[in-house]
Amino acid sequence: MPGNSPAIQMTESSNRLDAVRCLDVPQFGDARGQLFALERVRPLPFTPVRTFVIADVPQEKHRAQHVVSCDQFLWMIEGACLAMVQESEACLTGAKRHFRLTKRGPGLYLPEGVWLDLSEFHKGSIMLCLAAAEYDANRKR
Numbered sequence: 001m002p003g004n005s006p007a008i009q010m011t012e013s014s015n016r017l018d019a020v021r022c023l024d025v026p027q028f029g030d031a032r033g034q035l036f037a038l039e040r041v042r043p044l045p046f047t048p049v050r051t052f053v054i055a056d057v058p059q060e061k062h063r064a065q066h067v068v069s070c071d072q073f074l075w076m077i078e079g080a081c082l083a084m085v086q087e088s089e090a091c092l093t094g095a096k097r098h099f100r101l102t103k104r105g106p107g108l109y110l111p112e113g114v115w116l117d118l119s120e121f122h123k124g125s126i127m128l129c130l131a132a133a134e135y136d137a138n139r140k141r
Contacts (some may be wrong), residue, residue, distance in 0.1 A: 020097060022106035025075060038073070038130065043111060046071040048130040057081075057121040062115040070133035074118075075107035079125025084107055086115040101127070103114045107124045121130070 021044040028035045042045045054063055075085065080103060086096040099108050110116060112132075 016111050018083050019111040024106050046132040050131040052129045054127040063118040068110045070112050072110045073130040075128045076103050077103045077126040079122040082120040084117040
């Protein structure tokens with residue numbers, strides 16, 4: 001069952017691309033509306049330290065286009081986009097996976113060290129991003 005596994009431990013020989021996965025966000029609704037809950041272990045396999053939002057991306061532009069420097073979780077609050085993920089060492093070999101992220105659908109868990117390219121944003125898209133580490137402008141990406 002998603003979200004019940006312990007944090008993923010990567011080794012040098014493991015394939016980070018295999019650890020990338022979609023996670024359902026628990027949703028609770030009644031006559032008052034919807035509540036979406038993001039908690040450690042349910043569904044997140046890490047403790048969020050930083051939260052940021054990506055919005056107002058022109059449809060022809062890309063975001064990210066770098067190696068993810070810590071575990072992250074991406075979730076579309078509004079709109080949709082395409083996430084392309086590659087093993088960082090395999091950027092030239094073409095081994096990659098594509099995920100269509102859509103409004104209030106499953107989010108995308110990314111382990112540290114994968115290459116991420118976000119594109120094909122729908123107009124008005126808003127993406128919530130949770131990260132396992134604080135931002136560090138000097139961190140290798």
